[in-house]
Amino acid sequence: MxxxxxxxxxxxxxxxxxxxxxxxxxxxxxxxxxxxxxxxxxxxxxxxxxxxxxxxxxxxxxxxxxxxTTNETSFFRDTRPFDVFKGHVLPYFRGKTGRPKKLRIWSAAASSGQESYSLSMLLKEEQPSLPGWQFEIVATDISHQILDQAKEGLFTQFEVQRGLPIQLLMKYFTQQGDRWQLNPDIRNMVKFQYFNLLDNMAGLGQFDIVFCRNVLIYFDQPTKKKVLENIAKQMAPDGFLFLGGAETVLGITEAFKGVPGQRALYAKPDSPHCGGASSSASGAAALA
Ligand SMILES: C[S@@+](CC[C@H](N)C(=O)[O-])C[C@H]1O[C@@H](n2cnc3c(N)ncnc32)[C@H](O)[C@@H]1O
Missing domain, CATH: 1.10.155 (Chemotaxis Receptor Methyltransferase Cher; domain 1)
Structure with a gap:
């Protein structure tokens, strides 16, 4: 060329x-x-x-x-973020008084849906310990084609063999020829929509948890900064941000800080997770 x-x-x-x-x-x-x-x-x-x-x-x-675009993804990719979600993030919200029993989660570069569907299966498994809670998972991507694929919830044998525990495959999927169809109750927990991370995010509303993994690596430094700072504006004061293993906020923006002891988990500097001034009470008030 x-x-x-x-x-x-x-x-x-x-x-x-x-x-x-x-x-x-x-x-x-x-x-x-x-x-x-x-x-x-x-x-x-x-x-x-x-x-x-x-x-x-x-x-x-x-x-x-x-x-x-590069659409590489897999169920429960990197495992650890999902362990942290289950072992650290959910217990925080569960233990919080004065906060609505509702979580809004954003999978910000959703690709073919494995990340958001991993979250919906995990939440379904955890539901008994979260009685009365409502979950909304919004999954967005810049590719219409990959979003159409994601909405179908139909996966190849190769895709379900990458990261998906066999018991979850048996519980939440139905075999259709040589492919696996995710059952409607899990599929319907996720709302897929087109969204370009360079665009104004205000219309998306406020999120408690954002997964923005393995997309910032493709951007230059000023774009990473802009996207991260715009995400921060869409997050609850006590919200959590997950980045990919090769991504960080360090040297890019002050809008987030690493949550001590939790790799690849970030929160706003003044949130209770980073020992900041924004107490749990003020966080709850802002959301009420
Ligand atoms: C490598 S995949 C990551 C998928 C998933 N988050 C994960 O970690 O497994 C990157 C995704 O980002 C999407 N993407 C790239 N640029 C984007 C942009 N400007 N806005 C929204 N999505 C974008 C691509 O279409 C692709 O599906």
Whole structure:
């Protein structure tokens, strides 16, 4: 690919999705963009690039962005965050008086849904110890295609073998040929919707827990900062943020601090989790 063509895609991706395309990843362009060119009726990637230089149709831009996203995910990915969710985060909210018995959770780069469905299964398992509690899980992604797949809740044998305990597979899935269908009671706990993390988050409402894992790694430093600070504005004063194992807030923003003793778990600096001034009472008042 010509350098000038590479720059067109690099700039488009950065502007529309925040994704950073470095020259060493340029080999990805050919394999991922060929199907897009074909779908839109262009004879070659070069012909498609010429259209991008002029006034590109919106659906072409969307398809290019979607083609360049990395959707790698798995059930209970990295295990530890889900242990921390169950062993630290849920007990905090369960033990809190004066707070509504309701949790809003955001899976902010949901991909094909395994993260949000892992949370809904975990909450279903924990329900007996949380009588009367309501849970809302909002799962968002920039890719319409991956969201359609996520909503179906249909997984291959390979996908269910990655991280999903066999007893949960037997309890919450039904075999359909060579695939596994997640049962409606678990599927219906998750609301999937399109959302670009670069956009204004105000319309999403306030969350108690945010999972924003394995997406910031694709952004540059100013974009990470902006996204994290916007997430902080959407979080309850005593909310929790989970990042991926290779992600951190350190050196990027002061909007979050690591929760002492809990790797990859973050909270607002003045929250009770970080020993800050915002007492549990003021946190509850802000939510009431
Ligand atoms: C590697 S997956 C991570 C999935 C899941 N959070 C996990 O940790 O397993 C990254 C996801 O981020 C999405 N993504 C990339 N840029 C985005 C953006 N600007 N806004 C929203 N989602 C984005 C991609 O479409 C992809 O599904």
């Amino acid at each position: 010509r350098i000038t063509d590479f720059e067109i895609y690099r700039d488009l991706l950065k502007q529309k999705s925040g994704l950073i395309l470095t020259p060493d990843k340029s080999y990805l362009l050919d394999s991922r963009l060929n199907p897009v060119a074909k779908k839109h009726g262009y004879a070659s990637i070069e012909a498609m690039t010429d259209v991008l230089r002029a006034v590109p149709p919106k659906d072409l831009i969307n398809d290019i962005v979607e083609a360049m």
